[in-house]
Structures are given as structure tokens and as C-alpha cells.
Amino acid sequence: MKEYNKLFKKEITEDGSVTFYSEEFDENFHSKYGAKKESEITYIQGCKIVEKLQSKSSVKILDVCFGLGYNAASALEIYQKIKPSSHLEIIALEIDEDVIQQTINHNLLSFWSQETKEVLTFLAEHKTFINQSYSLQLIIDDARISLEKLVNQKYQFDAIFLDPFSPPKCPQLWTVEFFGLLSKCLANDGIIATYSCAAAVRKAMQLNGLNIASNEAVGGRAPGTIASFYPLPPLSLKELxxxxxxxxxxxxxxxxxxxxxxxxxxxxxEQKNSSLESTGKWKKRWSKSNKVY
Incomplete structure (x- = not known):
């Protein structure tokens, strides 16, 4: 039996699907409101995967922080459901190979179809999967290094699933420079989707020429963010x-x-030396206001 560098604790989320808790980052891999639901709402709906599969001859997805593989699994499920004529390509980036291996060993992919389970099990072992309908590649390395290589290879993605641990826990994948790489490999009509609505994340997106909007919320969680080069619905005054x-x-x-x-x-x-309004003052002002969020 394979020995792992670390063991992950299983956590049941509100939609019945199971995620892992990471002691290293002191966070779960998914929202407590539903691991499967989060992958479907934040990433599949957020990036308009159904519409892209139905309108394009080829759809390329970059899955940043593959983790348990749930976001890729949801993309495969949608493909199998609508059976489009388009070809789907998923490139997934992950630094910790143990996560997907333990996902398979704990049978956590049972929430998806047998076909999806078999594909991701094969991918975990061989790092590539190819058939006539779709192809997947799993790259095990620091996402910054992997992304630099993809930029140099001139990749253009129709959708980017951005799913690292939170900015305070994994800031290296939420920086201005990292979004610079993401924007370079984002197609003109592509969409970046993430669960985070942190102001620092949204500002980093804007500094790279991306338009931003709120993504649909999952359960009681705050809304995430979508970003694209094309115009998006405006943020609320409070968010602005x-x-x-x-x-x-x-x-x-x-x-x-x-x-x-x-x-x-x-x-x-930088925050200490900034002349910007304090976040506490902003929160206090809005808590006293009867303006709509």
C-alpha cells in the first residue's frame, strides 16, 4: 500500500459530498455548503461551460489546483450529459499528488458517473487521458512554474477554474504577477472563475486589464468572482x-x-503605508447605511 506524505481528514459537506481537510493550510478543500455544488455553481456555471461546449468546436479548460478533481469531474459530467460535437481539453495543475490518490482510495469520486470515475482514476496514475471526445493532462508542480510553461507554449484557455486555498493561506497563487500569467493564457472571450471575492484578488485582476463581476454564491457563502476581457455586469456600490x-x-x-x-x-x-481608507471604516460606514448591497 502506498505511503503518503500526509493524510487528509474527510469532511461531509451540506450537499452530502465529501471533501478533505488540510492540516497544512488549516482549511477544507471545498465549501461546507457543498463540495459538488461548489464545483457546479462556481466553476461550471461561472465559466459558462455548457454554452461554450454548445457553441465552439473546441473548448480548453485550465484547472488551477486540481485537488480532489471535483471541478474537472463536473466538466466531464456536463460533457457526457449534453454530448456536444465539440472537443474538450482539460489541463490541470496540482502540487500535491497525494490529494487525488487519497480521493480515489477513499472512493470520493463515487458522487460522479462511472465513466468520470474511471477517467480520473486513469489520469491520476498516468497523468494523461485521451479519447475521441476529450483529453486531460495532470501536471504535478508549483502552479507558477507550470503556468509559465503554458504561457510560453501560447495556450489560450476558454475557461480557467481558479481554486487554490484562500489568499491568506496560499497568497502565491493570488498575486498580481500570477494573474498576469493567467491573463496571458486567457482567450479573448474566456472566463476566469473563483470562489474568492477578496478585494485584493479583485484588484489584482483589474491591474491585469480584466473586467470583474460577482459570481453566484454557494449556500451562505459570499459570492465569488468572474473575470474576463469583455464587459461584465457591474459590481454593487459597496463592492466598488x-x-x-x-x-x-x-x-x-x-x-x-x-x-x-x-x-x-x-x-x-504596503497596507500600513497606504493612504487608502481603512477596511474597518468602510465596514462601519456600510453597517450604518440602509443601502442595498
Missing amino acids: EQLETKASVPYRDTDLRGRAPSILKQREN
């Missing part, structure tokens, strides 16, 4: 004003090799 507070000071990683503590410290120093 938050982007002018110290909370919007973005994470930076100039050489794309920084470690989390140094990235966090640099942002903390």
Missing part, C-alpha cells in the same frame, strides 16, 4: 467602494518564486 480600501492592496510576487510568509509580510507593510 471596497476596492478603494486597504483591503484592496494586492499580493505581489515579483519573481513568481516567493514563499507565502514573505508575500504576506510585503502586503502587510
